[in-house]
Amino acid sequence: MADLKGWKELAIGGVIDKPSTAKEYQTGTWRVIRPVYKPENCINCMFCWLYCPDQAVEIEVVDGKPKMKGFNYYYCKGCGLCANVCPKSNDKLPEEKRAIVMKPETEFQD
Amino acid sequence: MPEVKNRQAVTGAQAIANAMRQINPDVVAAYPITPQTPVVEYFAQYVADGAVDTEMIPVESEHSAMSAVVGAAAAGARAMTATAANGLALMHEIVYIAASSRLPIVMPVANRALSGPINIHCDHSDAMAERDSGWIQLWAENAQEAYDLTLIAVRLGEHEDVRLPVMVNFDGFIISHGVEVVDFLDDEVVKKFVGEPKVKYPLLDVNNPVTYGPLDLYDYYFEHKRQQIEAMKHVKRVFKEIAEEFEKISGRKYDILDKYKVDDAEYIMIALGSTAGTVKYTVDLLREQGHKVGLVKPWIFRPFPKKELQELLNGRKAVIVLDRSASFGAEAPVYEAVKSALYEVSDRPKLGSYVYGLGGRDIKVDHIKQAFEEAFSGNINTDEERYLGLRE
Ligand code: SF4
Ligand code: SF4
Numbered sequence: 001m002a003d004l005k006g007w008k009e010l011a012i013g014g015v016i017d018k019p020s021t022a023k024e025y026q027t028g029t030w031r032v033i034r035p036v037y038k039p040e041n042c043i044n045c046m047f048c049w050l051y052c053p054d055q056a057v058e059i060e061v062v063d064g065k066p067k068m069k070g071f072n073y074y075y076c077k078g079c080g081l082c083a084n085v086c087p088k089s090n091d092k093l094p095e096e097k098r099a100i101v102m103k104p105e106t107e108f109q110d
Numbered sequence: 111m112p113e114v115k116n117r118q119a120v121t122g123a124q125a126i127a128n129a130m131r132q133i134n135p136d137v138v139a140a141y142p143i144t145p146q147t148p149v150v151e152y153f154a155q156y157v158a159d160g161a162v163d164t165e166m167i168p169v170e171s172e173h174s175a176m177s178a179v180v181g182a183a184a185a186g187a188r189a190m191t192a193t194a195a196n197g198l199a200l201m202h203e204i205v206y207i208a209a210s211s212r213l214p215i216v217m218p219v220a221n222r223a224l225s226g227p228i229n230i231h232c233d234h235s236d237a238m239a240e241r242d243s244g245w246i247q248l249w250a251e252n253a254q255e256a257y258d259l260t261l262i263a264v265r266l267g268e269h270e271d272v273r274l275p276v277m278v279n280f281d282g283f284i285i286s287h288g289v290e291v292v293d294f295l296d297d298e299v300v301k302k303f304v305g306e307p308k309v310k311y312p313l314l315d316v317n318n319p320v321t322y323g324p325l326d327l328y329d330y331y332f333e334h335k336r337q338q339i340e341a342m343k344h345v346k347r348v349f350k351e352i353a354e355e356f357e358k359i360s361g362r363k364y365d366i367l368d369k370y371k372v373d374d375a376e377y378i379m380i381a382l383g384s385t386a387g388t389v390k391y392t393v394d395l396l397r398e399q400g401h402k403v404g405l406v407k408p409w410i411f412r413p414f415p416k417k418e419l420q421e422l423l424n425g426r427k428a429v430i431v432l433d434r435s436a437s438f439g440a441e442a443p444v445y446e447a448v449k450s451a452l453y454e455v456s457d458r459p460k461l462g463s464y465v466y467g468l469g470g471r472d473i474k475v476d477h478i479k480q481a482f483e484e485a486f487s488g489n490i491n492t493d494e495e496r497y498l499g500l501r502e
Contacts, residue, residue, distance in 0.1 A: 010334065012212045014211065014326045014331075
C-alpha cells in the first residue's frame with residue numbers, strides 16, 4: 001500500500017473529491033482464480049463482455065463485428081461470471097474445448 | 111456587559127427551539143420523543159408560521175431523521191435534529207456515519223434513561239452510549255446554557271479544523287420542561303454570530319462532483335479514522351475561540367470546564383448537567399461550615415478534557431465523580447475517564463465514584479453532602495462504586 005495517500009493528504013470523511021476514480025482501483029488484486037481465454041474455442045457471442053461486473057473483458061471491432069480479445073487482469077477480480085455465462089465453457093466440456101478456463105492464481109505466480 | 115433586552119421565563123425546550131428559529135437552519139428532520147417533543151413542537155410552529163425558511167421533514171423514525179440530516183448536510187445544508195433516549199439509540203448507526211462523514215449536524219439531546227424497563231425521565235445513559243461515536247458532546251446545566259451552547263455548537267461543528275457533528279445535552283424534564291429565566295440574544299445578533307453555513311464538499315455543487323459514503327476498506331478506512339481523531343484534538347482550541355466571541359455578544363463566559371470555587375478547594379466534585387447546580391448550592395453550604403470544597407462541571411465531555419482536569423485536580427485531597435449512568439461490568443463513564451486522566455499526575459488525589467439519579471431519581475443536597483462527607487473522613491475508595499439515593 002506504499003503508493004496510497006497518508007491521512008494528512010486524504011479528503012476527510014471518506015469523500016472522494018474528484019469523479020471517475022474507480023478506474024484507478026486495481027480490483028485485480030482481489031483475484032484468486034483467473035479466467036484464461038482460449039480464442040480457438042470462442043464464438044464471439046459477447047456474453048462475457050456483457051456480464052463482466054468490472055468491464056475486464058476487452059474487445060475490438062473487426063469488419064463491423066465485435067471480437068473478444070482477452071482479459072484485463074488489472075481489473076479482473078476472478079469472480080468467474082464470464083466462464084459461467086459463456087456458452088462455450090461449462091463443466092461438461094473438456095478443458096481443451098472451453099473458451100474460458102478458470103485456473104488458480106497460484107499457477108501464475110513466479 | 112451587553113444590555114439585556116429579551117429576558118423571558120421559558121422551558122429549556124422553548125429556549126432551544128428559539129435558538130433553532132434564530133439559527134434558521136436549511137433543514138430540520140425530526141421525530142418526536144419525550145422529553146424532546148416540545149423542542150420539535152415549538153419549532154414546527156415556527157415553520158408553520160413562516161418564521162423560518164427551514165425545510166422541515168417529519169420522518170417516521172429517528173433512524174430516518176438522522177439519515178435525512180446526513181443527506182441534507184452532505185448536500186451542503188445547515189441541518190439540525192433533536193432527540194432523546196431510545197430515539198438516539200435508534201439513530202445509532204447513522205450517528206456514527208454522520209461523524210465519520212464529517213458532517214457538522216447539530217443535535218440537542220434531552221437526556222433520558224434508556225429502556226428497559228421503560229422510563230421517560232432523566233439520566234445520561236443515552237448520551238453515554240454514543241460517547242465513542244465521534245460526536246462532540248456539550249453539556250448544559252440549565253435552559254440558558256442549553257440555548258447558548260446550541261448557538262455555539264453551530265459554529266464549532268462547521269469550523270474548518272473541526273467538521274464534526276455536535277450533540278447539545280440538556281437534562282430531560284429538569285431542563286427541557288422546567289421553566290427558567292433565559293436571556294435571549296437579538297435575532298440579528300445571532301444571525302451575524304452563526305453566519306452563513308460553512309460548507310465543504312457539498313453534493314449540490316455540480317461543477318465539483320464528489321462521492322459521499324463510498325466503500326472504504328483496509329486500504330483507507332484507518333486513515334479516515336485517524337483524521338477523526340485529529341479533528342477532535344482541535345475542538346477545545348476552537349471552542350475557546352468561539353466562546354470568547356460569544357462572550358462579547360452575550361456577556362456569558364464559556365470554557366472547557368465550569369469551575370466553581372475551586373481555587374483553594376481541597377475536595378472537588380465533578381458532575382455533568384443540571385446536577386451541577388445542586389452541587390454549587392451544596393458547595394456554598396459546606397463552605398459556610400468551613401469546608402474547602404468546589405465543583406467542576408465539564409461543558410465538553412467529548413473530546414474529554416483530560417489535560418484541563420489533570421492541571422486542575424493534581425494535588426487536591428480528593429475528587430468525587432458523579433455519574434448519571436452506569437457502565438455494567440465496568441466503572442461509570444465519567445469516573446472511568448477522570449480516573450484514567452489522573453494516572454499521569456504527580457500528586458494523585460483520592461478518588462470516589464458515585465452513581466446517582468438513574469431513571470430520574472431525585473438527587474438532593476443531602477446526597478451530595480453525604481458524598482463530600484465520606485471524602486472528608488477519608489472513607490472513599492478508588493475501586494468502589496457507590497450509589498446516591500438508592501434503596502438497599
Ligand atoms: S472473472 Fe469476473 S471480473 Fe474477471 S473477466 Fe470474468 S467476469 Fe470479469
Ligand atoms: S462468452 Fe465465451 S464464447 Fe462468448 S465471447 Fe466470451 S469467451 Fe467467447
